[in-house]
Amino acid sequence: MAVKMDPIHQFELKPLVSFGHIGNQEIAFTQSALYMFAAVGIIALITVVATARRSVVPGRMQSMAEIFYEFIGSTLRQSAGHGSERFMPLIFSLFMFVLVLNMLGMIPYAFAVTSHIIVTFALAFLVIGTVIVYGFMAHGTKFLKVFVPSGVPGWLLPMIVAIEIVSFISRPISLAVRLFANVLAGHIALKIFAGFVPALLAAGAWGAISPLPLALSVAVTALEFLVAGLQAYVFATLASIYLSDALHPGH
Amino acid sequence: MAQPAHSTATHEGFVATPAAEHGGGFPPFESHTFASQLIWLALAFGLLYYLMDKIALPRIQAILHDRAVRLSGDLDEAQRLKAEADAAGAAYEKSLSDAQAKAQAIALETRTALSQEAETKRKALEAELNARIAASEATLRTRTAEAMGNVRGIAGETASAIVERLTGRSPDEGALAKALDSVSFPH
Numbered sequence: 548m549a550v551k552m553d554p555i556h557q558f559e560l561k562p563l564v565s566f567g568h569i570g571n572q573e574i575a576f577t578q579s580a581l582y583m584f585a586a587v588g589i590i591a592l593i594t595v596v597a598t599a600r601r602s603v604v605p606g607r608m609q610s611m612a613e614i615f616y617e618f619i620g621s622t623l624r625q626s627a628g629h630g631s632e633r634f635m636p637l638i639f640s641l642f643m644f645v646l647v648l649n650m651l652g653m654i655p656y657a658f659a660v661t662s663h664i665i666v667t668f669a670l671a672f673l674v675i676g677t678v679i680v681y682g683f684m685a686h687g688t689k690f691l692k693v694f695v696p697s698g699v700p701g702w703l704l705p706m707i708v709a710i711e712i713v714s715f716i717s718r719p720i721s722l723a724v725r726l727f728a729n730v731l732a733g734h735i736a737l738k739i740f741a742g743f744v745p746a747l748l749a750a751g752a753w754g755a756i757s758p759l760p761l762a763l764s765v766a767v768t769a770l771e772f773l774v775a776g777l778q779a780y781v782f783a784t785l786a787s788i789y790l791s792d793a794l795h796p797g798h
Numbered sequence: 799m800a801q802p803a804h805s806t807a808t809h810e811g812f813v814a815t816p817a818a819e820h821g822g823g824f825p826p827f828e829s830h831t832f833a834s835q836l837i838w839l840a841l842a843f844g845l846l847y848y849l850m851d852k853i854a855l856p857r858i859q860a861i862l863h864d865r866a867v868r869l870s871g872d873l874d875e876a877q878r879l880k881a882e883a884d885a886a887g888a889a890y891e892k893s894l895s896d897a898q899a900k901a902q903a904i905a906l907e908t909r910t911a912l913s914q915e916a917e918t919k920r921k922a923l924e925a926e927l928n929a930r931i932a933a934s935e936a937t938l939r940t941r942t943a944e945a946m947g948n949v950r951g952i953a954g955e956t957a958s959a960i961v962e963r964l965t966g967r968s969p970d971e972g973a974l975a976k977a978l979d980s981v982s983f984p985h
Contacts, residue, residue: 555824555825558824558825558826559825560825560828560831560834560835569833571829571830572830572831572832572833572834573830573831573834574833574834574837575834576838577831577834577835577838579835579838580834580835580838580842583838583839583842583843584838584842584845586842586846587842587843587845587846587849590846590849590850591846591849591854594849594850594854594855594858595849595853595854595857598854598857598858598861601857601860601861601864602861603861603864603865603868605861609861612854612858613858613861613862616855616858616859616862617862635855636847636850636851636855637847639850639855640843640846640847640850640851643846643850644842644843644846662826663825663826663831663835664826664827665826665831665832665835665836666835666839669835669836669839669840670839670843673843727826731826
């Protein structure tokens with residue numbers, strides 16, 4: 548009983564197969580890795596297996612793949628504009644990966660991969676790394692215009708450039724922390740509210756008010772489903788907006 | 799007394815987190831798991847990116863493109879067929895009205911021709927009849943004249959026969975001729 552009450556326990560990584568240590572790092576196939584590959588499998592099921600027949604009149608699964616494709620496509624086009632089609636695989640993969648991992652995490656007793664900051668940081672740095680690498684590859688040193696907004700008076704420029712640099716550096720951090728913190732906080736809140744129910748039931752007369760945290764945990768579950776979808780969308784949208792800097796610096 | 803004791807223990811278990819359960823640390827910040835997570839993330843996300851980039855997205859794009867092409871193609875085809883049907887309808891209407899006009903023309907022509915023929919025949923017949931009537935009248939006149947020519951002879955003979963019966967002797971030729979001359983005979 549005590550183990551279930553611990554709201555942090557759910558985030559612990561459990562090695563399924565351990566490959567030993569390198570330095571202080573334990574290299575192991577954990578349940579987190581299993582969920583990642585499960586997510587890849589689910590996404591492949593929707594987008595690869597379900598579209599294999601290439602029906603002109605789509606079935607349910609193919610329809611879902613098409614809806615996701617058009618949704619992400621229009622989000623990317625609106626955020627990053629002309630030439631953004633080349634980033635479609637990246638943004639689509641990011642959105643689907645984060646969405647499916649968040650949703651898998653909502654299954655009771657399941658593990659939320661995106662509750663680990665190293666995962667969200669890696670995805671955020673992938674986005675910012677793409678922005679920097681593509682920006683310099685496509686525009687050379689002109690990419691640095693991204694720090695110099697046009698139409699700013701000369702005396703204000705040093706300050707503006709400093710602010711732009713700080714804002715650029717904070718992007719991967721905010722991208723990573725937003726997703727991580729939302730998922731982590733949501734799962735902790737769920738666990739605590741749900742934990743109140745057996746705790747109150749076990750506390751004699753206090754059991755009379757146990758339906759309150761039960762109702763609350765149902766409401767929080769609904770909220771967390773919303774957050775799971777919304778954070779995937781926010782992640783993909785912000786990534787698209789940052790990529791628009793790589794496509795059109797100096798705007 | 800057992801019930802309260804059990805309850806207290808559970809309550810304690812919930813509130814006081816046993817540090818030993820997760821190694822005393824906060825799992826997301828346990829840096830000794832980072833390398834492992836990054837490796838599996840790179841493998842899983844790399845695989846996902848490969849699947850999306852090489853298979854899924856080109857396929858979905860092709861499906862959507864095919865559908866758009868097919869829809870617009872079907873619409874164009876429908877438009878074309880409709881135009882064709884309209885043209886065929888117009889052609890039918892035109893040929894129908896042409897045929898009607900032609901039929902009327904033929905009917906008119908035929909009527910005119912027939913009436914002309916009838917007129918010609920009628921005139922010919924009329925002329926023939928007139929000729930016959932004229933011939934008959936001429937014959938009649940001739941016969942009448944002939945008959946009237948004979949009336950004097952007959953009258954003379956009759957008169958001499960009557961006189962002979964009344965008087966017992968033939969009348970004088972000269973007096974008879976004189977009497978006959980005094981009577982006018984129709985010619």
